Amino acid sequence: MYGMAVLDPIVQFHEWFAEAQATEPHDPTAMSLATVSPDGRPSVRMVLLKHADSRGFVFYTNLQSPKSVALRSNHRGALCLHWPKLERQVRIDGVVESVKGEEADAYFATRPRLSQLGAWASRQSQPMAGRFELEREVALVAARFAVGAVPRPPHWSGWRVVPEQIEFWHQRAFRHHDRQRFTRDGELWRDEWLFP
Ligand SMILES: Cc1cc2nc3c(=O)[nH]c(=O)nc-3n(C[C@H](O)[C@H](O)[C@H](O)COP(=O)(O)O)c2cc1C
16 A cells, blocks of 8 residues: 555545445445543444545434434544455544434435334334334334325434544554554645554
8 A cells, every 4th residue: 555645535435445345245334433422431333334425424323322412412423444355444533513404314215114114213222111112113103104205203313424534454464554544634634654
């Protein structure tokens, strides 16, 4: 990678992501999302990358979930993607912003009907008496939206991680790995290489 100067990490991300889509046997959009709760506790879970461009990296979730509470409290999140076949990792961290209503509506409309009903039915991460409780909620919303399109629930939308740093890690023999880290500098990106 040295010498092959890619000065836009978003372009570099899309090159790597395209290769991951072609090679990974499992979902290459899976990424861990780290947040910090209002009382300072770190928390990490998997989410799916649904959109990436120069504005940032988007995933969708329940807006009342613990991750959303954390993101509303300190506006910071970190992502990590790992593509084992390619022996590559990408780390992203930055500030989060909410995805605009129209953008979330457009994505929600592409989801299978049962996923849409699930988004209405689930009080994500709240205790549940048993599966029947979820099934009852799904049945209730299925009846409520029996005719026509299912609208996006007000408690479900996307978050965009607007990157301040993006690091590309590529495994090399004997742990002499390549690491290139980009840091946002106003409108530009600065890059540097890190010891593995
Ligand atoms: C591969 C994978 C992908 C996932 N994608 C999402 C997602 O895109 N959005 C989401 O809300 N939860 C997703 N989940 C579930 C989350 O990991 C998590 O259990 C849930 O969002 C509750 O997190 P919270 O209590 O920290 O808010 C995914 C889980 C896995 C294993």
